[in-house]
Amino acid sequence: MKLPFSAAVTILALGALAATLPAGEWSQFRGPNASGVSTETGIPDDFGPDKNVIWKTALPPGHSSPSLGNDRIFVTGYENKKIFVFCLDRATGRILWRREVPRGREESLHKSNSPTSPTPATDGVNAFVFLTDFGMMSFGPDGNERWRLPLGPFNNPMGMSSSPILAGDTLLQVCDQESGSYFIAVDKNTGKVKWRVERPEYSRGFSTPLLYQPASGGLQVLVTGSYRLTAYDVETGQPVWWVGKLTWQLKPTPVMNKDRIFILGWAGESDTGQQEDVPPFEEVLKKWDANQDGKLSREEIPDKKITKDWESVDLDRTGLLEDRDWKLYQSRRASQNAVNAFRLGGKGDMTEKSFLWNYTKSLPNVPSPLFYQDVLYILKEGGILTALNPENGEVLKQSRLAGAPGLYFTSPVAADGKIYTVSEEGKVSVIKPGRDWEVVRVIDLREESHATPAIAGGKIYIRTHGTLYCFGNKS
Numbered sequence: 052m053k054l055p056f057s058a059a060v061t062i063l064a065l066g067a068l069a070a071t072l073p074a075g076e077w078s079q080f081r082g083p084n085a086s087g088v089s090t091e092t093g094i095p096d097d098f099g100p101d102k103n104v105i106w107k108t109a110l111p112p113g114h115s116s117p118s119l120g121n122d123r124i125f126v127t128g129y130e131n132k133k134i135f136v137f138c139l140d141r142a143t144g145r146i147l148w149r150r151e152v153p154r155g156r157e158e159s160l161h162k163s164n165s166p167t168s169p170t171p172a173t174d175g176v177n178a179f180v181f182l183t184d185f186g187m188m189s190f191g192p193d194g195n196e197r198w199r200l201p202l203g204p205f206n207n208p209m210g211m212s213s214s215p216i217l218a219g220d221t222l223l224q225v226c227d228q229e230s231g232s233y234f235i236a237v238d239k240n241t242g243k244v245k246w247r248v249e250r251p252e253y254s255r256g257f258s259t260p261l262l263y264q265p266a267s268g269g270l271q272v273l274v275t276g277s278y279r280l281t282a283y284d285v286e287t288g289q290p291v292w293w294v295g296k297l298t299w300q301l302k303p304t305p306v307m308n309k310d311r312i313f314i315l316g317w318a319g320e321s322d323t324g325q326q327e328d329v330p331p332f333e334e335v336l337k338k339w340d341a342n343q344d345g346k347l348s349r350e351e352i353p354d355k356k357i358t359k360d361w362e363s364v365d366l367d368r369t370g371l372l373e374d375r376d377w378k379l380y381q382s383r384r385a386s387q388n389a390v391n392a393f394r395l396g397g398k399g400d401m402t403e404k405s406f407l408w409n410y411t412k413s414l415p416n417v418p419s420p421l422f423y424q425d426v427l428y429i430l431k432e433g434g435i436l437t438a439l440n441p442e443n444g445e446v447l448k449q450s451r452l453a454g455a456p457g458l459y460f461t462s463p464v465a466a467d468g469k470i471y472t473v474s475e476e477g478k479v480s481v482i483k484p485g486r487d488w489e490v491v492r493v494i495d496l497r498e499e500s501h502a503t504p505a506i507a508g509g510k511i512y513i514r515t516h517g518t519l520y521c522f523g524n525k526s
Contacts, residue, residue, distance in 0.1 A: 076507035077119040080170035080214040080259050081462060085304045087421050089466035089506040096469055096481045098511075098522040099494050105510060105521040106144035110137060112516045113167040114212075114460075114501040118178070123147065123192060124512070125178040126519065127167040132157070134166055136180055136190060141508070144521055148194035154184045158203070160210035163460060165501070168212035170259075172222065179239065181224050183211040189242060198242030206230050207255050208362055212302075214259045218270060218285045221245060227256030227276050230367035234274055236288060246288035253277045254366055254379055257302045261312075265396050275301045275314060278382050279402075280393075294393045295402040296409070299383040303419040303462070306427075308441065310395050311407065313427055317388040317414040327384040332377040346371040388414050390429060392444065410444040413437055419462040423470060424484050430472055432458050434480075438488055447486040454493035455480045461503045466511075473500050477515055496520070 081087040095103045113128035124139040134152045139145065160166065160183075169181045177197060178190045186202030205211055207228040215224045222237040232250035237243065253276035261273045263282065271282040271291055279295040300318035307313075339351045348371055349358050357364060357380070364372060364380050372380075392407040413431050421428040426447065427439040434452035439445065455478035463472045469491070470482040477496035483489050498515035505512040510523040 077117075077505040078175065079118060079172040079216050080116055081304065081419065081464065081503055082505065082507075084307070085216070085259050085261055085419070086306055087419065087462055087464040087503070088423055089464070091506055091509055092467045093509040093524055094467040094469060094506060094511055095522050095524045096491060097494075100496060100520075103522050103525055105523045105525070107518050107520045108139060108144040108146065109517060110514070110519050111135070112165065113514075114165040115167050115214075116170040116503040117505045117512045117514055117519060118171040118173050119505055119507050119512070120173040120178070120192070121175040123173075124519070125171040125173055125180075125190075126514065127152075127169075127171060127180060127182065129165065129167050134182060134184065136171070136178060136188070138178065138190070138192075138194060139519065141521075144519065150190060150194055150196070152180070152182055152185055152188060153199075156184050156204055158183045158205055158210060159208045161208075163458075163501070164210040164212060166210070168210065168501075170214040170503075172215045172217050174217060174239065177239075179215050179217070179222050181211070181213075181215045187215065187222070187224060187237065187242070189239070197240075200237060200242045200244070202226060202235075206366075206368065209255060209257070212257045216260055216262070216272075218262055218272060221285060223260055223272055223285070225256065225258070225260060225274055225276070227253045229254050229362075232256070232276070234283065234288070236285070248283065248288045248290075250276065251375065252379075255300055257300075259304045261305060261307060263307065263395055273305070273312070275305055275316075277301065277379065278386060280305070280312070280314060282396075292397040292399055292401050294391075294405055295400070296387070296389075296391055296406065298386045298388050299379070302417045303415065306420050306422045307395065308422045311441070312393050312395055313420055313422065313441070314391045314393070315389075315415065315420050315429060316391075317416050318383075318386070329381040329384045331381075332374050335377070346373050347377075348372075387411060390414065390420065390427075390439065390444065392441070408444040410439060410446075413449060415459070417460045417462075421463040421465060421470065423465040424468075426484060426486060426488075428463060428470065428484075428488075430459055430463050434459065434472075434474065436472070436482070436488065438486060440486075448488060452480045452482075452490055452493070454478065454490070460501045464504050464506060466506045471504055471511065473502075473504060473513060475499055475501065479513065 111128040111130035187200040189197040213225040236245040256276040258275040281293040298316035303315040389409040394405040437449040438447040458475040479494040502514035
């Protein structure tokens with residue numbers, strides 16, 4: 052059968068993308084291209100601390116998710132102010148080695164964050180880690196250090212949490228912060244920086260990049276940051292296209308489906324209905340700059356809405372608001388929290404050409420969206436799960452996960468006709484997906500969790516603050 056040209060191009064593009072992804076079924080944050088979706092079958096829907104446990108291993112706390120190599124698992128954790136990289140045997144859960152990572156500083160962290168939030172990446176054999184208090188390191192399968200790349204310190208009051216990803220032999224890491232944001236590409240074999248792109252227009256960011264292979268041209272990496280998503284050429288680091296209309300603080304990682312991308316952002320005060328047209332810097336200087344130095348001190352600004360959270364506006368910590376600080380504050384006040392749908396690809400600014408729809412209600416703070424079986428899902432604090440029509444953003448169903456309220460920092464994952472969510476208090480909801488989704492079962496792991504599950508080999512791996520579980524159908 053002869054395929055239509057468009058279908059043939061799509062298959063070629065997907066094949067090219069697959070060739071760049073590392074070995075292993077779940078080798079980075081949220082698995083294949085951060086989608087949260089596995090094609091595995093036979094995943095259990097009934098398990099718990101004492102049921103369908105293949106193995107369980109005690110680990111110190113950490114927010115990083117398990118990353119699965121060919122026969123190993125890599126994860127990070129912290130104990131008594133020390134930071135470690137752990138390697139476990141996938142078959143037995145036995146800890147094969149642990150390596151302490153240098154910790155020359157202790158950076159600022161949100162109370163819900165940890166010094167080990169980014170998830171390791173693996174090429175199936177080696178581990179690649181990014182840590183707030185050091186930078187990047189790579190370890191071989193036997194725990195030997197392959198290379199190290201110190202980075203930082205970072206100017207991010209919430210702490211860093213974007214995870215590294217692999218594109219062939221290139222390791223990619225976003226380092227967005229209040230000032231001095233940048234994006235780097237590193238040779239995975241040597242740790243040498245291939246290129247570095249400065250991102251002065253971006254402030255704090257936490258989203259993990261995605262890979263995108265257009266029908267023609269080189270592989271691209273999509274980076275979501277303050278107010279916009281930018282597609283960079285993986286080989287050169289040059290920006291190719293971008294879309295705006297995003298909010299100022301992006302925590303969730305977007306998801307893609309065919310030629311579309313769904314970007315979720317919620318950043319508190321810039322919520323729907325609170326947008327404000329902030330005047331240009333030159334105009335406010337004329338009114339407020341009492342000493343005529345071309346900058347604004349806290350004392351010179353009469354608007355308490357601006358000064359009440361000074362660190363969020365004085366991005367470079369100079370004690371004064373300058374032109375860049377004000378421009379980003381303008382953008383922040385004009386932005387809108389939303390799930391935004393765009394078409395992928397193009398050249399230059401594609402915001403208006405590619406925009407499809409947005410949805411602005413009941414938005415999550417941290418959990419990434421999930422696209423599964425032609426439905427888009429978002430999971431909000433309180434256990435509110437919303438199913439959206441990906442074609443137009445229409446709400447298909449919105450309801451609480453009965454038996455699993457509370458806060459959510461982990462992202463939903465799916466496989467084998469099931470969706471899995473994990474609340475902060477360790478309640479796992481097993482959900483039958485669909486336009487009229489329903490909760491099948493709620494499982495209590497009896498420990499808090501901030502790590503997103505991993506799925507591979509007919510098993511689901513879930514990390515709590517004290518244990519890494521491997522669940523499978525024992526029969």
